[in-house]
Amino acid sequence: MNRAIIAFLLALLAIPLAAQDTMPPAPYAYNQLDDPALEAQASELMLTLRCLKCQSQSIADSDAPMAGDMRHQVRSRILAGESPEEIRSWLVARYGDYVSYNPTISATTWPLFAIPVLMIVLVAGVLLRRLGKRRDAAEDAA
């Protein structure tokens, strides 16, 4: 029994073999910019950039070392005077649209924008026809 308990406790201690480095984070990974206006720009952008390691999180949300390095890039580039959209295009040029959570109309994404418009036009068409018919019927009856 004691053995089982010890084994159980040891199992709790098991540390997953994580492929992580032990280096300190990049200077601006966890430190905000001194200028609140610039920091606001940076954090707004960081919320719309995808972490490449943990692909369902933004780099603002992720604790992965690579996300920290990406935050450092964003903050140090903002500090150097680049605009958020310049930084976004710099990353999109390297990783494709996938890295941005801010969708743009492109060869692959246009149906996302076109289908809702098409649906509304379709529904409006059906509705007009139906209502028109009903009015005709009402006029005929009168």
Place this chain on the structure above:
Amino acid sequence: MRNRIWLWVPLAVFAFFLGLAGYMLTQEKDQFVESTMIGEPLPDFALQPAFAGLPGAAKGDLVGGGPRLLNIWASWCLPCIAEAPQLEALKEQGVEIVGIAIRDRPEDVANFLARHGNPYTRIGSDAISEVQLAIGSSGVPETFVIDAQGMIRYQHIGDIREDDVAVLLAELEKAQ
């Protein structure tokens, strides 16, 4: 009667999406984020040596001569151990391999090379992944074919397996 058939259309559309969702659930998700820098020139960079035994790496070291491999790796990365013999085999074929060590310490780099062999001619230390981000690499290990003009010609994501060696050699040949 004709109208009756039209009533089934929404259900058919719904069934189609249900089927599509079910099918996609059974498909393996591709987690790789490919670099969109293939065919683009290597960005400018100059990295300090990753340890005392080899010089650091800069863009200039990858331009001129023949095509080379640029290997993005780290001593803390387990698949990098798995690909070490394949890098050794590529080196024996006469391929020049320049390394970039991501978020690494000199003593760890030296220790890794002593244990698993050193196929590199240079290793730059990228402590904040800046060169990695600049070339569109999203993890370790990754291997890029760089031609003599400094153009990025090919990207291999993940560790190099035995059958990838021939693919990389062919890509190096293409980049001549």
